[in-house]
Amino acid sequence: MDDFGVYAIFGVDEPPQQILRREGWQSSIEIQPSVQLVVLFTRGDWGKRDSVSVELADERNIPINMGKLTPFNKCLSWESGEDGVWSSGATLTVNLIGGATEFLDPGLTLSWMECTPECIPAVPALRECPGKRKRSQGEEEEEEEEEVNEGRGKENICPNASEKVTPQRRSKNNHRGGQTRLFSQKEEQTATSSSQSHKAKGKLAKTPSQTAPLDKPSGRWGQTVCPIDPQTAILIGGQGARMQFCKDPIWKLCTEDLSWVPAETLAEGPTPEARIGHTATYDPESKRIFVFGGSKHKKWFNDVHILDTQTWRWTLVEAQGKVPPLAYHSCSMFRGELFVFGGVFPRPHPEPDGCSDSIYIFNPEMAIWYQPIVNGEKPAPRSGHSACVMQGRIFVFGGWDTPVCFNDMFMLDLGLMEFSAVKTSGTAPSPRSWHGCAVLSDCSFLIHGGYNGNNALSDAFVFNTDTSCWSSLAFPQLNSVPRAGHSIITMPTTCKQGCTDEQEELPESVPQTLLVFGGGDNEGSFFSDLFTMPVEELRD
Known part of the structure; x- marks a missing residue:
């Protein structure tokens, strides 16, 4: 017998009440202002059901919070203060996805109560229940204001x-x-x-734009997109309109048909807190993603979260050694270690905000941070730059340190640990930061878009490391829309059907595809589009 059900608790002294009962109907529940705590949880066999989407909206039907119950995350909770986020009443909507949609008992509809507080205290944190990372949604909203x-x-x-x-x-x-x-x-x-x-x-x-559609991520900038195999990439974080952090922070992209799957609840363990300006770096040897740093308004991070893509479990590293909180830095993987360069410090250390010109290395095997001795001509402090590893060297381009924006190029020899300025020829990109960068071949990489201090950019350039020469590109797909803070990756061109297990291990000579996602245009628009181009066209 299938006894699956969704239950709710309204207040700490109230018993659980089943709110999903029989098939063929769905509804909503009105929450009176006197209710200080709402807890949702499931019981029973999930069967073919995928998830239960939950939305909490205020009296104007504007979403306050969104969440999902899944077989891996069976509980959600929200809390309100004396004049909390539903001081004038709220509506709780529950929708079963996959399997039969069941009935919300109208007998559980709660009346609204008018509440006129004497003062307006700070909004307390909205959080998910134990079992997943506790998200401080209320703190986010307070900081956003x-x-x-x-x-x-x-x-x-x-x-x-x-x-x-x-x-x-x-x-x-x-x-x-x-x-x-x-x-x-x-x-x-x-x-x-x-x-x-x-x-x-x-x-x-x-x-309303903050309510993400179920079939793709909401528009954003400052996110990361990290390939993990020839058919899959993972999207993490980002910020959208009105400087609000995306409520759909983690997605899985299937490159065979360019489809998106919400992935925040797919993995167990403590997921990273919402952020932008972080890095996500994939290690093909251990098949793990390393998420480091970033910021969320007044909060800055120097934590390391690891996603094991084989077990789909998050781990928060308790690392030894010291690394400062950083955002808009670069992070490169070389021989199993993470090389972090640049980035901006939080206030007030130093005051005012300042950028870094240091390199910090994280060794995952030892779970330790250390600083190497670096010789040569170091780049000036900067953030929002790009860095890519090619033939045992890290190439650093652009970035800025207010009020200076850069378009210089530096190379770090990872064998000698020596920096040197790269003398380039050809048509170089103008100064910029928050641009996209992707490796196209063993000796070339792409620079696209970015922000020059006044406008978002749409131009594109290829740098050849053998000749140290820049070449400009003219492609309508790349040059039509200015964008900054977007993500660019390259992945093997996969077949849409008939692929065998042997084809999953693709040789290096397989055709590559460039994927561009998201970003902002400096005119109030944030993008959720995803477009692709054959890398071969860019090389030619």
């Missing part, structure tokens, strides 16, 4: 933000006058007016 209202001196503001990217900082080299804005005046006014209109609510209202 502070970020829109204040927004001063924060490095982690995207190419669609309403304030400066970094505070003023003197450069060792040339100086550029004036402070830069990363948003159009129209978008800035929209964000400010929205913040003021909802200030009395004690929280920033969500926009």
Whole structure:
């Protein structure tokens, strides 16, 4: 007998109540303001059911929070203070995905109560129950409002933000006058007016665009896309409209048909907290993804999360050694170790924000951070640059350290641990940061788009490491839409049907495909598009 059901607890003193009972109907439950705690959980055999989507919306039907119950994550909880996120009432919607949709008992509909608090306290954290990482959703929303209202001196503001990217900082080299804005005046006014209109609510209202469709990720910038095998890539993190962190932070991309699958609940263990400016690096030997650093408004990270793609389990590393919290750094894998270069520090260490010119190495086997002795001509401190490993060398291009934006190239010889400036020829890219970078061959890599301090860019260039020569590219797909903070990867061109197990281990000579996802255009738009190009065309 299939006794599967979804149950809810409204308040710590209330018994569980079954809210999914019989087939053929679905509904919603209204939550009165006096309810301080909502807990959802499942019981019984899941059978063919995939997941239960859950949405908590305020009295205007604007989503407050979203979540999913799955066979691996069977419990969710939300908490409210005296004037919490549903102070004027809320609606809880539950939808069964896969298998038969069942009935929400209308007898469980709760009446609304008008509540007029004397003051508006801070919104407490909304969290998931034990078994998954506890997400501080309420803290995110509180910080998001502070970020829109204040927004001063924060490095982690995207190419669609309403304030400066970094505070003023003197450069060792040339100086550029004036402070830069990363948003159009129209978008800035929209964000400010929205913040003021909802200030009395004690929280920033969500926009409908933040409700992600089920078939693909929501628009974002500052995410990572990491290939793990010839048919699969993993999307992690990102930030969308109004500087709100994406509520659908982890996706799996199947490159055979370019389809997306929500993946936040596919893996067990503590998932990384929402963030941007982090790095995700795949080690093909251990088949693990290493997520390091990043930032979330006033919160900065120096943690290392590891996703084992064979067991689908997250692990938070308790590493020895010291590495500072960093965002917009680069991370390269070489002989099983992670090489982290550059990035921006959080305030107030130092004050104002400053960028790094140091290299930190993480050894996964020993779970230890250390700093190597590096000789030669080091690059100036920077963040938002790119780095790629080719033939035992790391090539570092671009980035910025307010108010200077770079288009120089440096090479780190990983055998000698020596930096040197690369003298280039040809048509070089203009100064930029937050651009996309992808290796095209053993001796060439692509630079695309980025942000120059005023505008998002759409141009593309290929650098040949043998000749140290730049070449510009003209392709409508690449050059039509300016974007920054996007992701570019290359993957083997896979067949859509009839592939055998032997074909999974593809030789290096197999045709490659370039994939470009997301980013922002500095005009208030964040992209969720994914387009592909044959790498062979770019090489030619």
